[in-house]
Amino acid sequence: MDADAQGAIEQRLADLEAEVARLSARFEEPAPIEPAAEQSSEDPLWFVNELGRRAPGAVMMAGAVETPEGPIRWQYGLYAEKILSEDWSEHARSLEALGHPARLELARQIMRGVHTTAELLQLEHLASSGQLYHHLRQLVSAGWLVSPRRGYYEVPGARVVPLLVLTMIASS
Known part of the structure; x- marks a missing residue:
């Protein structure tokens, strides 16, 4: 050079x-x-x-x-x-992951303290364990949830406020 x-x-x-x-x-x-x-x-x-x-x-x-x-x-x-x-299309996947009523309910329940797959299977929005795992995969893939150990899910700390903000925006 x-x-x-x-x-x-x-x-x-x-x-x-x-x-x-x-x-x-x-x-x-x-x-x-x-x-x-x-x-x-x-x-x-x-x-x-x-x-x-x-x-x-x-x-x-x-x-x-x-x-x-x-x-x-x-x-x-x-x-x-x-x-x-910025190119906003880069955010579509993250927003899309929240675009299903069952996934929103999963995120809400997990934020309220329901963390295990056994507990989550008791929710009314899910007809089967297959549906549960499908929705959990979508949320984990988009970064809205993490699974620090098998069968346990949580919202990462850095995603708690953004998730609440998005929900607040949607309700206004």
């Missing part, structure tokens, strides 16, 4: 590192988002207003959830510009 090409690569890498540092600085060590006393009842959009102040143009999902396995504190955000520039 000649010196000009090497220099161009090094400059591009430096530019990328600077951009990552700039974006990271916008999200590093944020103070917990808590409504001020005057905001709690007077500002129903306190979260949106705080997000606009801290990261204009960002879209976030966040949650502080108590689960049978323990507390989940999770947040994730991207800039709208980045989301709009």
Whole structure:
């Protein structure tokens, strides 16, 4: 590789590192988002207003959830510009996995503490063990569930809030 090409690569890498540092600085060590006393009842959009102040143009999902396995504190955000520039078809498989009433009910029951195949087979939405395993495979393949041991399923911590957010969106 000649010196000009090497220099161009090094400059591009430096530019990328600077951009990552700039974006990271916008999200590093944020103070917990808590409504001020005057905001709690007077500002129903306190979260949106705080997000606009801290990261204009960002879209976030966040949650502080108590689960049978323990507390989940999770947040994730991207800039709208980045989301709009991506190929959304890449997300079809993940969303499709949730597109069946039995799979949604499985995910809900697992989040509520029903984890074993024996317990899941008792659910009304399933006519057979074959159906159960088919739906579980779909959810595991899409990353909505994991099976840390045979016959036991759980929602990974990083998927709890997104699953609740998707359900919340669908119900609005």
